[in-house]
Amino acid sequence: MKRRQFLAAGAALIAAPAVAQGTDLPPRLMPQSVPVNPRLSPQQILIVPQQHYLYYVTAQGEAMRYGVGVGRAGLEFKGTASIQAKKEWPTWRPTNEMIEREPDTYSRFVDNDYVQPGGPSNPLGARALYLFKDGRDTYFRIHGTTQPQSIGRSVSNGCIRMLNAHVKDLYQRVPLGTRVTVF
Numbered sequence: 001m002k003r004r005q006f007l008a009a010g011a012a013l014i015a016a017p018a019v020a021q022g023t024d025l026p027p028r029l030m031p032q033s034v035p036v037n038p039r040l041s042p043q044q045i046l047i048v049p050q051q052h053y054l055y056y057v058t059a060q061g062e063a064m065r066y067g068v069g070v071g072r073a074g075l076e077f078k079g080t081a082s083i084q085a086k087k088e089w090p091t092w093r094p095t096n097e098m099i100e101r102e103p104d105t106y107s108r109f110v111d112n113d114y115v116q117p118g119g120p121s122n123p124l125g126a127r128a129l130y131l132f133k134d135g136r137d138t139y140f141r142i143h144g145t146t147q148p149q150s151i152g153r154s155v156s157n158g159c160i161r162m163l164n165a166h167v168k169d170l171y172q173r174v175p176l177g178t179r180v181t182v183f
Contacts, residue, residue: 029067029152031166036063045083045142045180047160049076052152054142054160056173066170068142069150069161076158076182077131077140083178084137085130086171089118095139098157121146126164127171131180142180143167 029052038061040046046055046063049070055063070076093115099106108114116122125144132138144164150156151163160182162170 025067025148025151025163031064031066031169033058034063034065035061037061043175043178045174045178047180047182049154049182052154054162054170056170058173064170064173066162066166067151069145069147069152069156070154071156071158071160072154075156076154077138078182079133080179080181081131081133081138081140083129083142083174083176083180084132086174086176087118087128087130088171089122089126090124090128090143091118092116092122092124094157101157123147125162125167127167129167129171129174129178142170 034055036046036055036057040057040060040063042057042059044057046057047053047068047070048055052068052070054066054068056066057063093113094106094109099109103110118124123146124141125146128141128143130137131140131142140158140160142160142162144167145151145161147161148163150161
């Protein structure tokens, strides 16, 4: 086997999980262990929206990196928060600001208290990690998505989106109280 064939086969194997999940996610956005600054403390999350990456520091000098979708300009969260709640198949209701910004998109939520039950069609996907700052809910989440094509893009209303399989992996790794920094 020539070197070029070997590299092509390796790239195909890396991309295979994305194809298996029904997405065309580039290999760079697939979960992978990467080196990070050894001064970073384990068990913290760092999000770099401009690169569409979420890093979960697993050990000194090492992190799991996931590709994410992030908030579009003006809607993103920046700063430090902590995960104070975690939910499997969470319920969802858009914020009042989302309804005001896009009343046609969220028309089923106008003038009522309807909350969409958890499940495969829920925009928060399979798991949600709730970000709190100074003891208060920020209404920003790290969550799954029903729109896998949004991974690697800046299109959300501010939350951090992950493929459902990836958020399930992150969910089981992070404890409550995990620090999250968004740059």
